[in-house]
Amino acid sequence: MADPTPREILDALWQGAGLAGPAPAALSGEEPVLPSSFRIGAAAQAVVAAATAAVSEVHRRRGGPAQQARVAMREAALEFGSERYLRLDGRPAPAGWDAIAGTYRCGDGRWVRLHTNFPHHRTGVLRLLGCEGTREAVGQALLGWEGIAFEQAAAEAGMCVAAMRSFAEWDAHPQGQAVAGLPPLRLERIGEAPPVPLPPLAARPLQGLRVLDLTRVIAGPVCGRTLAAHGADVLHVSAAHLPSFDDLLPDTGRGKRSAAIDLRAEAGRDTLQGLVAGADVFLQGYRPGAVAGHGFAPEALAALRPGIICTSLSAYGEVGPWGGRRGFDSLVQTASGFNHAEAVAAGADPSGPAPRVLPCQALDHASGFLLAFGTLAALLRRAEEGGSWLVRVSLAGTGMWLRRLGRLEGAFGVPVPEIDELGELLEEMPSDFGRLTALRHSGRLPETPPRWALPPVRLGTHPAAWA
Template identity: 40%
Template sequence: MDNTVRTGTELLWSALGGDPALVDRVSYVGPSGLLPARLPVMDLARATVAVAGLAAVEREGRTGGVRVDDGAVATAFVSERHLLVNGRAPVNFAPLSRFWRASDGWVRTHANYPHHRRALLDALGAQGTVPAPEKAVAAVAAAIAERKAVDVESAVYAAGGLAVAVRTPEQWAASGQGREVAKRPLLTRERLDDAPPRRRSGPLRVLDLTRVIAGPVATRTLALLGADVLRIDPPGNPELPDQHAETDIGKRTAALDLDSPSGRRTFDELLDAADVLVTGYRPGALDRFEPHRPGLVIARLSAWGDYGPWAERRGFDSLVQAATGIALTEGSEEKPGVLPAQALDHGSGYLLAAAVLRSLTEQDRDGGTRLVRLALAQTGHWLTHTLPGYEPERYLTETDGPLGRLRHALSPVSYEGGPAGWSRPPGLQGRDDPTWLRA
């Protein structure tokens, strides 16, 4: 088993508080070279899926192993690209969701939802182009080209839209939000009280208040494992149809106006009977709907974290990649790039599902209301700073000899009890005697 794969799984399982011995149950198979990138995306994908499987077998008390197939993992991490609805492929990014050249760099926008599209156009003075998509693209391009990237970011967010300036890793690390992310763990798990263990009859009940990819992947995974997942969306702002088709498999979905008295009563009744609440809106947006329920497992997912100057900002995977330096790491001199999958979304989804399952396992044993918090920016930081990537220095050594000090590659041929390296360095060319060594 690849040491990087094992290390990634071990790191995540440790962050989840799992028994280290269980990591030995994981096996990795399948084709190699999938999800190629400069950053170790495939290792992130394998590890997050592995801990979701480990958390499931632990909770169910199974004694067997967890099999992680690279082919299945890579396909699942780009599952939205494989979706067909009656033979029709979905549009995963709307025309106004893309990189734009600013006067001093690049901006990334997200405008898949109609209200975000309107806010973007309003902020850039392009409201009149709404009926004509091609004119909207031209108008947005022209407006952004005249402004600094951070000015576009500020204006669009102030209008309720979504845009971020593309930053280098160093610029992100020096920013207020970047510093806050760097000093925190990948995820936090808290016990809020001493509520007794819950007595459950029937399937696990999961109330799902998430959208787009990360949160829905987490709840889709819980549904796969037998949970009764009920997703709630506001009546006037449903999930995009293709997103629903892709991420709501295994679930039931309902429209509920939480601002109406009847809708709030229904929601409170659902929450009273729920075992798990998963939320994926910006921090604080649902606080008034989350009164304390003893014995509940609460899982909160956000883009940037519920701390720092960006605590109340909305965000998506593509924007987090742009802001944190990932886009420039994966790009070229001509233009920022992207990861081969929306790996922050998918990885966070499987990791959140694992955190929920581990919290339920601990709650069954020790009781207590449980809170799990995870942010896409934290997953991005783990990918870029914690998960071991390809570092050639790890596979190099230095040897002294007649030619001086040589730095050279270690042999890739390695086995237990085998040689760690060569028995002699290269000598001066042509200076050895033309004889065999004596036995």
């Protein structure tokens, strides 16, 4: 059976979200566009086109002109590495990776990946290993562990570690089996509410729609950034005591305002409840149960604001034995077989290859655009069917979807472009971090071109109030 075309991938996503007909989109370009055995270019084009076509449909139903989304495969694939293509005042943006993060071989020969970019994760891993914070000391300490045992011990301690598995091992694992049948995007009606008409026609497709963005790192912030590119009022909510990847904010913070709310305090919870009452979308990407533990579970949000769209990201899918486990793109790649499969495809010895990562954080970025598409699909369905809605995406589920798209041969020689080669694909704007040079959005609409009206700002810059 032939692998699906980008058009077929797009239309499957569109119809899987309950939307009728083919997606209004024009696709161009062909594979391969990045050095990988996986169809990252086709995946990127499909998810960007799904989100952009849904923007077009929202605008049309508000009384705007019908228009086709236009997505070039190369541009979409490059946007999957948007954090790579940044300059601040003409200089490369800082990398932000912790010194001991990365892969190590354990005493049984299995590789593990440590994610220690948050200070408390670094401290916890070093406490578990009982060693100094150098790569040499960590590597030596891990020789006293079996890989699976260390992964489990780290998870029980609330740390972020993944042991490398093959696809066969992941498919036999209880968590792999739990997510095997999940679609990449899940829409569920979680409450009753009358239909909520889309706002009256405005200059921008999503103008007048309010989004609360409680996310960090890449996938969730990419969702908020995508909605902001088409005019949504996106208020990013964080708190001073929470760790963040500030190096990513110049990229993913474009178009958003940013407020600080401490949900540990009653006043903070009251403030967020007030914002929810005026919101269309509640987007959250923290570990399953974390935000719900402060009183903001989807069902509670639907009771507080009937008709709300709750959009939720998880690492491993909210189901199965790892449903509540912390995770990041790099860890899910490692645990679910991608690093092993990519290494073998590149010619490594399959009996014990060193991990080979995908050429971008593909699970993160694909999940971010799937979240944006699902949010818009739920808004369209809310306008017709009524109800409150829950949109769910997981990095592991996105990985299973990417696997199902098929594989490529002979693509490892494709170069990853440098920023100096991108020309008109780049834009400049002022920011709190310096003069920003970054990638433009790859989802184009001819009548209402996307743009970020607000520059990225530091966390907590704005009041916790709607504009």
